[in-house]
Amino acid sequence: MNATIPVYVLTGFLGSGKTTLLNRVLDDAKARGLKPAIVMNEVGDVNVEGQTIDAAVPMAELLGGCICCTSKGDLGLELVQLAQQEKPDVIWIESTGIAQPLDVVEGVTEASLYAKLELANVVTVVDARHLLDRIRIGSGKTFRLMKEQIRAADILVLNKADLVAPAELEELREALAAWNPQAVIHVVSRAELDPRALYAYAPSGGKSRAVFEASQEDELEPTDREASDGRFKFANASAGHAHVNAFTYFFGNDIDSVRFERFLKELPENVYRAKGIVGFRDTASLFLFQHAYGESDFLRVTPQKSVNRVAVFIGEGFSREKLEQRLKELEA
Numbered sequence: 343m344n345a346t347i348p349v350y351v352l353t354g355f356l357g358s359g360k361t362t363l364l365n366r367v368l369d370d371a372k373a374r375g376l377k378p379a380i381v382m383n384e385v386g387d388v389n390v391e392g393q394t395i396d397a398a399v400p401m402a403e404l405l406g407g408c409i410c411c412t413s414k415g416d417l418g419l420e421l422v423q424l425a426q427q428e429k430p431d432v433i434w435i436e437s438t439g440i441a442q443p444l445d446v447v448e449g450v451t452e453a454s455l456y457a458k459l460e461l462a463n464v465v466t467v468v469d470a471r472h473l474l475d476r477i478r479i480g481s482g483k484t485f486r487l488m489k490e491q492i493r494a495a496d497i498l499v500l501n502k503a504d505l506v507a508p509a510e511l512e513e514l515r516e517a518l519a520a521w522n523p524q525a526v527i528h529v530v531s532r533a534e535l536d537p538r539a540l541y542a543y544a545p546s547g548g549k550s551r552a553v554f555e556a557s558q559e560d561e562l563e564p565t566d567r568e569a570s571d572g573r574f575k576f577a578n579a580s581a582g583h584a585h586v587n588a589f590t591y592f593f594g595n596d597i598d599s600v601r602f603e604r605f606l607k608e609l610p611e612n613v614y615r616a617k618g619i620v621g622f623r624d625t626a627s628l629f630l631f632q633h634a635y636g637e638s639d640f641l642r643v644t645p646q647k648s649v650n651r652v653a654v655f656i657g658e659g660f661s662r663e664k665l666e667q668r669l670k671e672l673e674a
């Protein structure tokens with residue numbers, strides 16, 4: 343009988359450092375001769391960061407919606423297919439920054455009816471600077487979501503420690519411990535921790551162990567759930583993130599780097615996250631860019647295959663027309 347594949351859920355608000363951590367996890371798995379597989383979920387229509395992940399790692403992408411609502415059913419399907427086709431040693435799910443983690447967990451439990459999967463730890467990455475600001479404001483949807491993600495965790499990674507003072511870090515650690523006394527807390531910058539710490543601990547034995555115990559005995563055939571096209575069908579929950587919107591823009595031309603950096607700095611506050619691949623005229627190179635909570639990063643890339651020049655913006659109630667107008671100006 344095949345071994346049960348542990349499934350890890352990586353959550354945390356937009357731009358907190360999930361992909362940075364995932365890359366460490368994948369390097370560690372490779373070094374230890376393990377075969378990982380990943381599921382990446384993006385609110386936008388393009389998986390920008392997926393292009394930076396080691397091409398040898400089997401990856402399923404769920405784009406254009408959040409796992410926890412519009413594509414929860416797809417998550418189950420992708421998990422089953424990954425498990426059956428790739429037979430990985432471990433699966434990591436990186437959910438969108440706006441996901442309700444317990445809904446993602448439910449998607450995993452559904453998949454466990456059809457494949458030998460087991461929910462292991464929920465790992466939540468927290469952006470120290472952003473959380474501190476939200477604590478100061480003290481209310482709002484984003485703050486509530488951050489708290490839910492923190493409460494759902496088995497392991498908390500308090501990241502971006504470099505962006506706050508030591509006393510503030512202590513205040514944050516206390517807040518995390520108060521909201522989730524069971525979780526282990528790692529305080530880090532650039533998600534620098536030994537990934538083995540993520541595998542070691544499951545205080546609750548996984549969030550839904552009881553559900554698994556009922557379903558692990560046999561791998562069920564997906565007969566009664568088979569859709570008319572022969573593919574498995576999983577329940578889709580109703581949409582839960584009407585307030586969050588994503589806008590994807592495909593560039594037709596290369597742009598000027600200095601003007602683009604200024605454009606990112608001047609993004610409205612209700613755009614929480616921007617990322618993409620741009621071509622700069624002045625350097626004649628392609629760059630992967632990241633913008634999260636006021637900070638931008640650029641990484642020169644030399645893709646093996648042709649890639650789109652594209653930018654994805656995620657936020658709440660911003661005007662896509664205005665952004666589009668400014669992007670067109672940059673291309674002129």
Ligand SMILES: Nc1nc2c(ncn2[C@@H]2O[C@H](COP(=O)(O)OP(=O)(O)OP(=O)(O)O)[C@@H](O)[C@H]2O)c(=O)[nH]1
Pocket residue numbers: 354355356357358359360361362363391438439501502503504505530531532533615632633634638639
């Ligand atoms: N200053 C600072 N920047 C960091 C740290 N960790 C990650 N970053 C940067 O923060 C940005 C977002 O990091 P990601 O790992 O892509 O975040 P994410 O959670 O995967 O983002 P989404 O998938 O969009 O939700 C990138 O520009 C990172 O280089 C940190 O500890 N300190």
